Amino acid sequence: MPFTLIVDDPSGNSFIENPAAPTADQYCKKTHYLRDLAAYQFMGYPVDQATLQAEHDRLKEKQLEEINSKDAKFIGRQKAWVKQTKEEQEALLDKATAHATKPTTEAVAQAGYVDFSKSVEDQSQRNELAEDDPRKSVMKFPTPCYQCDKTGNVQMCFSSIPFFKEIIIMAFVCDFCGYRNSEIKEGGGIGDKAKRVTLTVDSDQDLNRDVFKSQTAKFSIPELEFDMEPGSLGSLYTTVEGLLAKLIEELELNNPFGQGDSAQDQ
Ligand SMILES: [Zn+2]
Incomplete structure (x- = not known):
């Protein structure tokens, strides 16, 4: 330095x-x-x-x-996700949940590939119910593992970076091979x-x-x-x-x- x-x-x-x-x-x-x-x-x-x-x-x-x-x-x-260790991913989720927000419809739309069975309305409702506890607003859905192709889980949460903007965190964990990665999407376009x-x-x-x-x-x-x-x-x-x-x-x-x-x- x-x-x-x-x-x-x-x-x-x-x-x-x-x-x-x-x-x-x-x-x-x-x-x-x-x-x-x-x-x-x-x-x-x-x-x-x-x-x-x-x-x-x-x-x-x-x-x-x-x-x-x-x-x-x-x-x-470009590659959007980054491979992480358990500690890195937990630190990221801690950071994110500290500033957790209720997802806006725009943010949900920005999440793009999240075409899991629930409608946008259902997602928001779930989050409104859990508003007092940001950690409960983390959504979980199955997705194939990049590494072994078995089914792992993505945890998705809505957060905001103070003095910056709303972000969406997708944290993937595979219970079979232990592979983890995380991807962060920014709300609000470029x-x-x-x-x-x-x-x-x-x-x-x-x-x-x-x-x-x-x-x-x-x-x-x-x-x-x-x-x-x-x-x-x-x-x-x-x-x-x-x-x-x-x-x-x-x-x-x-x-x-x-x-x-x-x-x-x-
Ligand atoms: Zn795996």
């Missing part, structure tokens, strides 16, 4: 907590910038539509309401502009800041000449420290040469 953490997100949907909120954050710089063609394509827009939208942004630098309402379906080319957040990490308090990295965000640490490819790590709601730990884990997984021979004793 100190080092700089940069989170750069074409969807505008990432966030670093300001421990002093609502007072301005002197160690954290946020910039918004216009999305270009490549950014739209990266978010999953087909080429012609990406061209139109980038052009649209350039010509009319203002609210993109019509576009925004249709966006949710485009973001999805931001009006892309967003880059630059934080100077200079204390333990900075390491403990909450970070939300959406699936389209990449992050970098210039002091370490480190650049994480966008989309290579899914959506994460953690702390600066948690993000670094995930980064180290990912580097070890993807770079077997860095582990030495003794690490591969299968």
